[in-house]
Amino acid sequence: MANLKEQKFPEVQGGGSLILAWQIKNKTVLVVGGGEVAAGRILNLLNADAHVVVVCPSEGLNPEVRHRIANDGVTHVDRVFEPQDLEALPPTGTSPDMVLVAVDDPAASTQIWKLCKQRRIPANIADVPSECDFYFGSVHRDGPLQIMVSTNGKGPRLAASIRRWIGDHLPQGVGNAIERIGELRVKLRQMVPAIEDGPKRMRWMTRVSDAYSWDDMCALTDEDMDNLLKFYQTNKVPELHVLKAMRGGKVVEDLDVFDGSFGFSVVA
Template identity: 35%
Template sequence: MNTLFPIFVKAEKLHILIVGGGYVGLEKLTALLGNAPDTRTTLVAPEIRDEIRDIARQSPNVQLVEEPYTPAHLDDKDLVIVGTNDKAVNRQVQADCKARRILVNVADTPDLCDFYLSSVVKKGDLKIAISTNGKSPTFAKRFREVLEEILPDSLQETLDNLTAIRNQLKGDFVQKMEKLNEITKVLR
């Protein structure tokens, strides 16, 4: 049973630490900045891929720290994503985060995660997050591709029109919700 509680985080209001400068670190940094380009991000690793360096050069809010992880790297961080190929380092970061009550995701190790990173479908302002409860990120990725293909690009126009309608509605919250429910009934 999937008991995850889905939320969308305003990442640009957080300081996020990524531990790992290899392919997984690159993947997580790319996903983070693809959704929230202005997120304040620190990436720490003893070795950092050139692709990550290229991203950091183009992203003023990304700081690279080329050294091994220490607990001091958690200072002033709000969220941590770990993606090293060293299981001992991954476990240490997770334990340090737990001690400080910082939410942590350890790539490919669901038992060490407080949250999972979802596969995301984006169509303008619409975002759909897909989770398999850590069972199969590959399935989530493939399902995202299917949804991206079948959802029309005109969804942004629909969202904009609904926003304009909502802003013109009179009455209390319940009355507005009833009217919006009536208008969007065609989406079933």
């Protein structure tokens, strides 16, 4: 084994955040407040399939929050926050899994933060980084693709600018291509479900992802994906024109692929 002092390892860069994709589907999130910031938080939560409960007097709701309550299944409690909200929320009567505070009252916000800490409920107090268990970054969304840019609470507007730049430079159709790859993975797992086949599945899917362009991936039909799966057992990945030639029920043996007419080759 090489001397540890001779090995190169990444340098530690303190002061960052652990960026995670938090799965809150079907979990209950309490939003205190009903203004513009709360509206953005609520949309993020609904995109993640959370159950959202908004505690705010009706006169404090902005038009977007009113719309979410009326149309998107958001539960509204028409009053100011009370400590018992951390114990039981409608309609389930359970405590929240997460709390987001977006009100123009620093003292009240800090009190809610302290109550959340006592109950070990993760919380975010808008615009107060020191009273946050987590931050909201600026997110680019294209179907299943999500890219978050975070400045660790130091420059939200800069994060938004960087996010827009990234979005403008991504290939067209990248979200659709990822969707197709996801469908192919599901089909492959159904075809080869054994746990011990996991490493081989991952290696083959990596080769498939590297073999086709974004546009090519988007253009794959369900028949193309079924035909592509036929190459899994031999650990091969055909070129796109071979898959197109197999459309209509043809199999590789039916194709005159070795005389150069299709230029058949297999990605190494």
